[in-house]
Amino acid sequence: MAERVTIERLGARADGIAATPDGPVFVPYALPGETAEIAKDGQRARLVRVVDASPERETPFCPYFGECGGCATQHMRHAFYQAWKQDILAQTLRHARIEAPVEPMIDAHGEGRRRVTLHVRFPDVRSPDVRSPDRAMHVGFMAARSHHVIGIDHCPIAVPALRQSAPRIARAIGEHLKSARKPLDIQITATRAGLDVDIRGHGPAKDRDRLGLVDLAAALDLARLSLHGDVVVERRPPAILMGRAAVVPPPGSFLQATERGEAVLAGFAVEACRGAKRVADLFSGCGPFALRLAERSEVHAVETDKGSMAALDRAARTTQGLRRVTVEARDLFRRPLLAPELNAFDAVVIDPPRAGAEAQARQIAASKVPLVVSVSCDAATFARDAAILMEGGYRLERVVPVDQFKHSPHLEVVGILRREPVSNRRQ
Structure with missing residues (x-):
């Protein structure tokens, strides 16, 4: 039997949340302020009908929206969607007791998912x-x-x-x-x-x-x-441009979701590392950051996957005009680079999987590296690792949300952290 509820707010996964006598109920595709008829199944519900629609609702452009699980937000007006997504990041930082201004979100969808x-x-x-x-x-x-x-x-x-x-x-x-x-x-x-x-x-x-x-x-x-x-x-080498280098990734290996997203994220890393002589690129994949950074700096790239390391190495060796690039296949979860190893670098770029890089963050925090560029596809683990670095003496200088996964709750985050002089650190 359908039940009528009022949607009070949006959750982090884009579900509308309604208060009921049995506790909060999560309603996909519902918006705050809407009156809706729902069919409950425990704490989740199916949206049966929108009785009073929000002015922030719009018609989805995909005929499969609501059935296919790939998109979750096509029913939201763009400005509302942007504000909601940016606020999720701000709330996550506040929850981690991190005070840092969140810059306007960058749309990095480009031509679409590649x-x-x-x-x-x-x-x-x-x-x-x-x-x-x-x-x-x-x-x-x-x-x-x-x-x-x-x-x-x-x-x-x-x-x-x-x-x-x-x-x-x-x-x-x-x-x-x-x-x-x-x-x-x-x-x-x-x-x-x-x-x-x-x-x-x-x-x-x-x-x-x-x-x-x-x-x-x-x-x-x-x-x-x-x-x-x-x-x-x-039949043909499936090459992908990363800066001036053409990389042939191993079959099924990790790539940033969109070409535009990769360029935006790498652009922040390159700009922040301007002037650095030696850069460590941790969780480097097949080189989207390392190969662009190598146009100005020597780079040491570290990644678990040996195939990705081999692809990066081949691309670096066959691309003219790059500085020296070294590669190391290493499990950074089990064997993070230690503080003495990190001290040889002027900057560290780190882009771990969704689980973050707690062990590696602790080693960076214990090091003397002056600059860290932290890239993450999960706001919660970004905040956790950033808090570790800040406790170790870094200042979170910039936080930039990058919307590479448009129409979904997922968000890329770039953080620029610089080591503060000892005299400036909080006692």
Whole structure:
């Protein structure tokens, strides 16, 4: 039975929050001030109908919005969306007792997401729950908080090279591998040379299937096709520009979500490190910061993934005009660079995964490095690690939110921290 509620505020995941006799209820796609009819399921609810709409509501531009779990905020007017997202960061900093002005948010969506992961699922025909009309292959994105696949034929937030072609390519691969009926996750990346595709979930393929994939890659004009990171065929090196360097990342390796986002984040790092002779780039990936920093400074890049380190090293060696770049494959969670090692650098750039880098932050805090550029995709872990650095004598000079993951609750954060003179530190 539907229940009528008033939405009081937005949560950090973009859900509307309503107060009820049973406690707060989280309602996706509802906005503050709205009266809505909902169907409750514990502390969560499904939005049945908006009775009185907020003036901040607008019509989503994607026909799959509300079903596909990829976007959460297309129903918000842009100015409202920006203010909400920026306020989440400000609240997170306050909660960590960090006093720092948050600069205006930068829109870094650019042309759109340059990588998507589509899911291919085959219902289990042996299951009594499967009805004959629903035995077809499903290709698309996951529904929010679900493993159910929402079939799509285009994605309007992807770059033009992926918007319509990515679902078509995923479907063709699913058809080719359907005899195994295994759940497939197909990652497709737009590169300078065309599309780079990595298939996960299938496991080892028979020679016949691999040869068929080679033919399929040619028919689809793919630059590279890989299976669990193992290259099946590379018809053209799938290079991505990072500054003046052309990098061929390992299949399925980490990349910033948008080309514009990478350029904005790297721009802050390069500008902050101007004048630094030696820079450490920690959690460097395949070099989006290191290769740009090397146009002015010597760089030591550290990353767990050996394939990414090899790609960065190749790009640095084959690009003219760069300063010396050294690479080190090292697990910075288990073996962070120690304070004496860090003291050899004029600046540190750090861009860890969502979990942050608490152990590495403690070593930086104990070092004498004068400048830290902290980049994070999670406001909470950014605040935690920044607090560690500030306790160690750094001043948080700038905090810049960068909206690389537009239409989602996710936000990139750049922090510039400088070591304060001992005389200026709080007693």
